[in-house]
Amino acid sequence: MKPLQELECLKSGIKGVCFDIDDTFTSNGKITSKAFESLWKLKTAGFFLIPVTGRPAGWCDHIARFWPVDGVVGENGAFSFFMHKGKRKRIDTLPIELAHEAKSKLVRLRKEIEISFPGCSFASDQEYREYDLAIDFCEDVTPWTETEVDRLVRFCESKGAIAKVSSIHVNTWFGTYTKIDGIRHFLAAAPRELQLPAFEELVFIGDSPNDEPMFEAFPISIGVANVRPFLSKIKNPPKFITLLEAGSGFAELSEFLRS
Numbered sequence: 001m002k003p004l005q006e007l008e009c010l011k012s013g014i015k016g017v018c019f020d021i022d023d024t025f026t027s028n029g030k031i032t033s034k035a036f037e038s039l040w041k042l043k044t045a046g047f048f049l050i051p052v053t054g055r056p057a058g059w060c061d062h063i064a065r066f067w068p069v070d071g072v073v074g075e076n077g078a079f080s081f082f083m084h085k086g087k088r089k090r091i092d093t094l095p096i097e098l099a100h101e102a103k104s105k106l107v108r109l110r111k112e113i114e115i116s117f118p119g120c121s122f123a124s125d126q127e128y129r130e131y132d133l134a135i136d137f138c139e140d141v142t143p144w145t146e147t148e149v150d151r152l153v154r155f156c157e158s159k160g161a162i163a164k165v166s167s168i169h170v171n172t173w174f175g176t177y178t179k180i181d182g183i184r185h186f187l188a189a190a191p192r193e194l195q196l197p198a199f200e201e202l203v204f205i206g207d208s209p210n211d212e213p214m215f216e217a218f219p220i221s222i223g224v225a226n227v228r229p230f231l232s233k234i235k236n237p238p239k240f241i242t243l244l245e246a247g248s249g250f251a252e253l254s255e256f257l258r259s
């Protein structure tokens, strides 16, 4: 991973930023004024901004409406929400018939998890999710051991689901889409008037193993400094890294891109 300064010669080709939210844009569970201001500064400077998150549909409705962003990809790539002509619109990544099937399989998986992991807690935002289950191992519960988290991931995979570990949740869903598919589908299917940039003109910044598909796929990917403890779990690390952690690292990228 190279320091951000080595990105200087490629900077002029960057039109926008895709970014993870938890522990990339937030710091210790909060959006700092510095991070949010740095987002506004990027928007004012003309950058396209697309958060990409495992967070639920309920949150994404708010983000699309109120944050200075061009759209948001939620629930690990299941859909994108965006504003168009003053109305909140959505693009689902799965075709409708597959979406129905995925949702009914999810109901079954939830019951199986509850039986095999008695006492486990679903994320406090579970009821605002449409396509995935989020099992809390660190946010509002006593942190699980790495072995317990691994066992849950293997359990979900044994049921045919995808399972990804963020810094706080195990997210699991049916369907082969990833956050990358969500981003690509949004860029391809969004109304032309939005004049969204090409995938190759966007950079990605993230912090954890569930960001690995983006670290690999984006020509320019960046880790905030707090990605370091997760590197043993990431085969394709980000190509660049910030000096600062979490929201301060995001603000560091914002300042770098605008300078």
Ligand SMILES: [Mg+2]
Residues within 6 Å of the ligand: 020, 021, 022, 023, 024, 166, 167, 206, 207, 208
């Ligand atoms: Mg994160």
